[in-house]
Amino acid sequence: MEHCRGGDGKAGITTDDVIGECKLFYFAGMETTSVLLNWTMVVLSMHPEWQDRAREEVLRVFGSGGTPDYDGLSRLRIVTMVLYEVLRLYTTLPALQQQTNKPVELSGVRYPAGVMLVLPLLCIHHDRDVWGPDASEFRPERFADGIAKASGDVDVPAFFPFGWGPRTCVGQNFPRCSRPRWGSP
Ligand code: HEM
Numbered sequence: 544m545e546h547c548r549g550g551d552g553k554a555g556i557t558t559d560d561v562i563g564e565c566k567l568f569y570f571a572g573m574e575t576t577s578v579l580l581n582w583t584m585v586v587l588s589m590h591p592e593w594q595d596r597a598r599e600e601v602l603r604v605f606g607s608g609g610t611p612d613y614d615g616l617s618r619l620r621i622v623t624m625v626l627y628e629v630l631r632l633y634t635t636l637p638a639l640q641q642q643t644n645k646p647v648e649l650s651g652v653r654y655p656a657g658v659m660l661v662l663p664l665l666c667i668h669h670d671r672d673v674w675g676p677d678a679s680e681f682r683p684e685r686f687a688d689g690i691a692k693a694s695g696d697v698d699v700p701a702f703f704p705f706g707w708g709p710r711t712c713v714g715q716n717f718p719r720c721s722r723p724r725w726g727s728p
Contacts, residue, residue: 572714575635582633583626586681593683596621624683627690630704631674632681637665639706664703673701 556564587594600621605611639662643654654660671678673694674685685693694701705712 568714571712578633578635579626579629583629586629586632587625590681593621593625593681597625621683624686627686627693627702628681628683631668631702632679634665634668634704636704636706638663641710662703667701668704670701 587597600619604615604618609615641660641662643656643658643660645656647654667673669678675695690702700707703711705715
């Protein structure tokens with residue numbers, strides 16, 4: 544098997560590893576982003592008032608003939624609120640699975656190695672105790688002051704469409720227009 548070599552000449556990751564990483568980036572990045580954009584189109588066609596607000600913002604930030612740039616993307620407040628609300632309501636990955644590889648204790652519960660833990664993202668994103676009685680409605684304004692305020696300042700994370708912790712999505716800043724400057728997500 545052919546190996547990639549670092550500056551010191553020692554073997555690093557293999558060519559097969561690099562190919563595997565490329566495939567992972569392709570599959571992890573393509574389908575998720577495409578589902579998000581599709582739902583955004585559907586939802587904006589159902590809520591033309593938000594479509595108008597988003598369009599007005601894009602034209603204001605970039606101008607009618609302007610080319611979008613990375614800096615401008617992080618100033619799209621309305622668009623980001625819309626994308627967050629779509630990610631909440633139509634969570635791209637409805638559940639995450641993590642398997643323990645050694646005995647662990649989580650919130651006072653001991654789990655042996657080999658236990659499959661399932662995090663039902665879609666259920667958490669629709670939980671009325673967290674999001675309020677309008678949890679199933681499209682209301683991007685709930686994200687106007689950032690994610691913590693939107694989810695009622697609950698102690699545990701309640702919005703994680705990109706996962707959480709060390710295995711969190713490495714591409715999350717790409718679809719969500721970089722880390723916004725206006726909020727505190
Ligand atoms: C709306 C778009 C996206 C969503 C909702 C999304 C969501 C996620 C989620 C939930 C995970 C699993 C985290 C975990 O296991 O805890 C993940 C992992 C990952 N995502 Fe994304 N993702 C998106 C876009 C992208 C893009 C654009 C890329 C690459 C350009 C990407 C690359 C990856 C990779 C490489 C992983 C694996 C990280 C690891 O296991 O260390 N994702 N993503």
